[in-house]
Amino acid sequence: MGSPKTAPRGGAGGTGSGRAAALPSPVLRLRGLGWGVGGATIVEDVSFEVQEGEFLAFIGPNGAGKTSLFNLVSGLNPATAGSIELDGADITARAAHARARLGLGRTFQTSSLWPAMTVADHVRLAAQAAGGGSYRIWRQAGAHTRQVVGALERTGLGHRAETPARDLSHGEKRKLELAVLLVGEPRLMLLDEPMAGVSAEEVPALTELIRSLHREEGRTVLMVEHHMDVLLGLADRLAVMHHGTLLALDTPQAVMADATVQQAYLGEEL
Numbered sequence: 582m583g584s585p586k587t588a589p590r591g592g593a594g595g596t597g598s599g600r601a602a603a604l605p606s607p608v609l610r611l612r613g614l615g616w617g618v619g620g621a622t623i624v625e626d627v628s629f630e631v632q633e634g635e636f637l638a639f640i641g642p643n644g645a646g647k648t649s650l651f652n653l654v655s656g657l658n659p660a661t662a663g664s665i666e667l668d669g670a671d672i673t674a675r676a677a678h679a680r681a682r683l684g685l686g687r688t689f690q691t692s693s694l695w696p697a698m699t700v701a702d703h704v705r706l707a708a709q710a711a712g713g714g715s716y717r718i719w720r721q722a723g724a725h726t727r728q729v730v731g732a733l734e735r736t737g738l739g740h741r742a743e744t745p746a747r748d749l750s751h752g753e754k755r756k757l758e759l760a761v762l763l764v765g766e767p768r769l770m771l772l773d774e775p776m777a778g779v780s781a782e783e784v785p786a787l788t789e790l791i792r793s794l795h796r797e798e799g800r801t802v803l804m805v806e807h808h809m810d811v812l813l814g815l816a817d818r819l820a821v822m823h824h825g826t827l828l829a830l831d832t833p834q835a836v837m838a839d840a841t842v843q844q845a846y847l848g849e850e851l
């Protein structure tokens with residue numbers, strides 16, 4: 582399928598944090614990653630590196646393999662080819678929960694909250710699990726209070742602490758999913774369409790939250806997102822997936838000007 586066009590890692594035209602170039606070894610390295618199911622190849626020969634503090638966004642037409650790639654990196658599906666390294670350690674054969682313990686945090690396209698459980702209890706449970714406890718054993722209420730309060734403050738949900746998840750707006754649910762992720766202080770965050778289902782009015786605040794996690798906290802982020810207006814000014818680099826392969830990997834400006842990428846989106850707005 583050929584190699585994607587790639588640019589040097591690091592900030593893109595002033596859009597990045599600038600931290601990437603200073604650090605020599607990548608947080609994440611994929612080499613020839615592939616996944617097939619039922620005789621069909623879904624992800625094929627994907628290779629790239631992500632530096633500490635970098636924001637890499639994934640775009641591509643529906644069915645291009647973006648979520649499948651995230652499933653491989655987070656360990657939900659086993660790779661059928663290639664390898665995945667986190668901080669230089671080969672994690673290709675590691676289970677999803679082991680990868681999470683190593684600092685690989687993930688959100689999903691569809692909401693994964695318990696409707697009757699309060700915002701604070703979601704975060705408390707995640708803190709308990711991140712601390713090595715089991716989800717099955719509920720520790721005393723009030724445990725992990727500092728972590729819980731911190732995660733809710735960072736995501737702007739402090740005033741919703743005692744609200745059941747079912748009463749949150751879509752944007753607040755997405756923020757809660759981020760709070761659940763943040764309480765484990767992930768080394769690498771994989772966000773799969775965090776704007777999905779969120780009303781247009783709530784998109785700017787959610788975008789700003791993700792921006793602050795990246796810029797102010799220095800989080801390393803991989804994010805699937807269809808809306809280019811969200812990604813411009815947020816992503817250091819754009820990765821374009823097409824038919825399971827990495828078609829291009831470059832600065833947002835270069836990707837948007839790329840004729841091959843335009844061709845992949847034929848008839849669709851990029």
Ligand SMILES: Nc1ncnc2c1ncn2[C@@H]1O[C@H](COP(=O)(O)OP(=O)(O)OP(=O)(O)O)[C@@H](O)[C@H]1O
Pocket residue numbers: 618619623641642643644645646647648649650822
């Ligand atoms: N478990 C599976 N079994 C069979 N086919 C699958 C499986 N998971 C994904 N696929 C197929 O793999 C292709 C890629 O799907 P994937 O969800 O990764 O694409 P995507 O780029 O994330 O799409 P979207 O933007 O619509 O979310 C699709 O054709 C999908 O039907």
